Amino acid sequence: MKLKEFDKPSYSLNGIEGFPYGAEDGSDDYSGGDLSFQSMELDPCIATNELKISVGTWNVAGRTPIGSLEVDLDEWLNLKNAADIYVLGFQEIVPLKTKTVIGVEDPKVARRWNQLIGRTLNSRGAYPWFTTPMQNSIPGGHNGYLGNPHSEDRKVYNKHGGNSMTEGWQIQEGEKYTLLASKKMVGIFISVWIRQELPRKYHVSNVKVCPVACGIMGCLGNKGSVAVSMLIEGTSFCFVTAHLAAGEKMNDKGRRNHQVAEIFKRTCFPRTPEDRYSHPLTILGHDRIFWFGDLNYRLSLEGSSARRLIVGQDWKALQQFDQLRKEREGGAFEGWKEGNIEFAPTYKYPASNCIKYSGGHPSRSGKKQRTPAWCDRILWYGKGVKQLQYFRSESKFSDHRPVSALFSTQIEIKSSSTGLIALHNMPKALLATDHGKSKRNEESKSTLLSLLTKDKEGS
Numbered sequence: 001m002k003l004k005e006f007d008k009p010s011y012s013l014n015g016i017e018g019f020p021y022g023a024e025d026g027s028d029d030y031s032g033g034d035l036s037f038q039s040m041e042l043d044p045c046i047a048t049n050e051l052k053i054s055v056g057t058w059n060v061a062g063r064t065p066i067g068s069l070e071v072d073l074d075e076w077l078n079l080k081n082a083a084d085i086y087v088l089g090f091q092e093i094v095p096l097k098t099k100t101v102i103g104v105e106d107p108k109v110a111r112r113w114n115q116l117i118g119r120t121l122n123s124r125g126a127y128p129w130f131t132t133p134m135q136n137s138i139p140g141g142h143n144g145y146l147g148n149p150h151s152e153d154r155k156v157y158n159k160h161g162g163n164s165m166t167e168g169w170q171i172q173e174g175e176k177y178t179l180l181a182s183k184k185m186v187g188i189f190i191s192v193w194i195r196q197e198l199p200r201k202y203h204v205s206n207v208k209v210c211p212v213a214c215g216i217m218g219c220l221g222n223k224g225s226v227a228v229s230m231l232i233e234g235t236s237f238c239f240v241t242a243h244l245a246a247g248e249k250m251n252d253k254g255r256r257n258h259q260v261a262e263i264f265k266r267t268c269f270p271r272t273p274e275d276r277y278s279h280p281l282t283i284l285g286h287d288r289i290f291w292f293g294d295l296n297y298r299l300s301l302e303g304s305s306a307r308r309l310i311v312g313q314d315w316k317a318l319q320q321f322d323q324l325r326k327e328r329e330g331g332a333f334e335g336w337k338e339g340n341i342e343f344a345p346t347y348k349y350p351a352s353n354c355i356k357y358s359g360g361h362p363s364r365s366g367k368k369q370r371t372p373a374w375c376d377r378i379l380w381y382g383k384g385v386k387q388l389q390y391f392r393s394e395s396k397f398s399d400h401r402p403v404s405a406l407f408s409t410q411i412e413i414k415s416s417s418t419g420l421i422a423l424h425n426m427p428k429a430l431l432a433t434d435h436g437k438s439k440r441n442e443e444s445k446s447t448l449l450s451l452l453t454k455d456k457e458g459s
Contacts, residue, residue: 242292347373
């Protein structure tokens with residue numbers, strides 16, 4: 001089935017260049033681990049490197065971030081096992097009221113979250129990494145941020161119509177991580193940070209964002225997704241954070257599946273004249289894909305029975321009733337992978353109580369009696385990805401517990417010659433090739449057919 005082209009343009013960060021390869025002192029060492037080259041056995045013309053990527057999701061229940069959350073973020077980001085790239089997805093960073101859903105976007109809350117994330121990643125130092133809005137906002141009035149906010153960078157935005165940061169990118173002394181991309185759509189928010197050495201070692205290009213609103217009436221942003229696409233050397237990455245339809249009824253699961261199909265159909269990363277290298281247009285065209293968020297899939301189990309299994313910490317038995325697991329076996333997410341869940345369900349808690357779930361006893365107030373569920377999940381698709389950790393944090397800030405996963409992933413460094421190569425000697429034309437495209441398309445085709453035929457269930 002052919003994907004429908006998404007007719008709204010996205011803005012991009014094309015070709016982060018101008019860096020010496022290696023640190024300023026001439027060394028290639030940094031605390032993120034060994035990024036030395038290694039050759040692939042199957043193809044002597046391709047070298048691969050390993051990167052660590054941390055992916056996190058957190059529904060913050062419409063609450064404004066406060067400074068004391070740095071302790072909670074430190075646990076969630078797992079800084080003791082630091083990654084090269086952090087991709088954080090939030091849901092409900094604003095209350096989902098009429099004013100926020102249909103009104104003009106306010107970037108202040110997203111800015112506060114970025115401030116808090118930046119302080120935590122950069123050891124709480126006062127570093128000038130924080131972004132300001134792009135001169136040309138992303139379509140639909142949803143404020144987006146790409147790259148560093150220094151005055152020279154803003155001039156580059158003006159010069160290139162909001163699409164390019166090729167000449168203006170700057171790394172600040174003392175920084176550990178730099179904000180690469182950030183995007184808010186109503187309450188859905190994604191924030192992508194990279195270790196500052198990364199652009200010096202690898203060619204990072206074609207950073208693009210695409211929001212898809214599929215909430216009320218199928219078009220409002222109270223539910224939907226925000227996706228980020230990028231190239232690192234010869235490997236394409238797509239990160240999709242989503243907030244899907246809530247509810248425990250069977251037709252609610254159908255609505256979630258329908259929204260997944262809509263996100264696949266409507267997410268697109270159009271090519272622009274400024275793009276120097278070819279990149280995938282759709283989610284499933286990418287080499288490495290991560291889908292995470294408050295996916296809202298529930299347990300098909302009566303509440304008291306679910307609580308007995310939770311008390312006994314019998315996660316394996318509880319997962320037999322997990323809706324998302326069944327969707328991965330032959331539904332909306334067929335073929336997608338998820339790590340072993342060895343933690344308690346992440347929803348629903350009273351914000352002031354980190355021990356007991358809501359709705360454990362009959363309520364005289366008429367409040368909903370929800371069965372606990374693993375609503376907050378992290379999935380991946382594609383080869384060359386290994387999950388190292390999958391855990392939940394215990395922050396009491398929200399009625400959801402934040403979830404995080406650490407991945408080891410391969411990126412391809414392409415060369416026309418065998419053996420190990422230096423990046424600055426690499427022909428740039430080779431970065432535009434799409435190694436393994438036919439195999440990836442075959443693998444994506446079967447998944448697409450499965451995904452796009454499931455939208456009937458939610459209609």
